[in-house]
Amino acid sequence: MKAYFSDRMGAALLMAPLLLFLGAAYAWPFFGVVNWSFTLPEPGLGQYGTLLSDPLVQSVFVRTLRIAAIVTIVSVAAAYAITVVWVRGTPAQRVVAEFCILVPFWISVLTRAFGWVALLSNRGLFNTWLQAIGFISEPLTLVRNEFGVIVGMTHFLIPFAVFPLASSMRGLDDRVLLAARGLGSSRMRTFWSVFVPMTRSGIIGSALIVFVFSLGFFVTPAILGGGRSVMIAELIYLRIFQSPDWGLGAAISVVLVLFVGALMALLFRYVRPKQLI
């Protein structure tokens, strides 16, 4: 088996269908998009100029970066806690943590987004309960704003943040933690000054993955943002499907792809691809 796969020709043949598919379904159409960005409505760099000067486009970019940053911090922090339990907890805790990590994967992104609408809307469960116990008199605006988008996206992305963290925690030498305790360090101190720094590559990997995913999010922000907190992907959709502004949509796409590409390059300097699954 080993000799078979190390054979370069064999490996190339096995990968060929995937490469052909990616070429035909992604690379080729993307060149078309790049082409539009320079030619529609007329040849030139006009659309990139608009991108730099249009306040609407810029505010969407800023909002996207802001939401992505918040979602990244919250998701990685929450994922870190779950992963500690999953990797280092008692057998019973591990089962519970694993359940919490895997179940979201089996539920469609649409279902989850609408689920959050049902929970967070003005007449949703949270507001009803909070009013029922007299905690608030007017419903809180929890959805169709950035808060809703952040909640929905964080929920979706936590499991993705878990895997790089788990891989770095699993690779950690237990004796180093024992050594810290033996040298007089409390559990808290051992966690913060030994455990966390030793999982640094996992934290970076997980943060970059969540950030990259957040930048291109479409369904969740579209539903939970209710058109009021538009992110880049939704803006591209609007430019291409709801206005004849294909050139600008294409230019935004190109910028997004380049930005994500740069982040991915950064990501793979810190983590090996197999750590991500």
Added chain:
Amino acid sequence: MQQPGRAAEIKAIGIGKSFGSFRALDDLTLDIGRGEFLTLLGPSGSGKTTFLMILAGFIQPTDGRLYSDGVDITERPAEQRAAGMVFQGYALFPHMSVEANIAFPLKVRKRSSDEIKRRVGEMIERVGLKGHEKKLPSQLSGGQQQRVALARALVFEPGVLLLDEPFSALDKGLRGQMQAEMKRLHQETGTTFVFVTHDQSEALALSSRVAIFNHGKLLQVGAPDEVYDRPANRFVAEFLGEINMLPLKGVRNADNGATGLCEDRTISLRGNASAVGSNAILAIRPEYMSIAPEAAAGENGIAATAVASTYLGAATRLDLTTRQGAKVTVSVPNEVAASALSKGNSVWLTWPAEKGFLLPDGGQ
């Protein structure tokens, strides 16, 4: 709590540890003296590491009590025991520089930054790591990492230093060097050292006392020459080095020890016949046996034929068979081995009476 800079005295009474139905350690009672260098020796799974982990506080014993300087520390958590510990594979903090690794136990103890700086500097000097302060552990050789681990474990002047097979990853030359270094550190600090190893020569070379473990039991404790020359049982005798064992019949006490019959010759040896019964084993280390053309009457000796030799450089190891088929190994000067082999017939193996000792027949 041990006083900083003062060697601890440890008393283990009836310590036992079970993992499920597996008895890792059974009824261990042992006093570790102030400032002594005690080695826990045994094959893997013998319970020596379990005992070390119990001393460190990483494992709770199922039975027994543990005292340090007269204070019961059985339930005291590891971080409050403040024993210095050097792990197998060193367990350095990979994200911290040499300096930060060594400073860690002092920082945890909230010492002033002046004191930390001074003590870390002294320690780095003492273990010969000057010029490497800012390096990460991954940039150091195995021997250097070992020095960092020792420095980190000693910098806060613990009452006891626990070492778990610290040299197992080093090559032979470096190992000898580090052993000498550790002996020097032991003398300089005066701290109680408890050292785990499965290497008998390391144990004999380093320690003031050796404790030999097997199957979760402590078999014997004593000074290196004591356990080597007067092992309490067959396991200890065999574990500490090569040994020749010959069946001995009609064992009885004599004026100065015991006598018995080995292949029809009367042999005198050390030991107490009443402790082993009339059939026992005569044990002699190979280096105490010599080859002679004849054995004088009244001298200890048996006839044997040389069957094979292994050239060892300084000496030759000779394998012989006695008339009744027992196998004996001796280590003799090279020319003696050559002449013994060339004769092709019987030679005599002789040894001084005080070098032979009695072991119970069969079993342990």
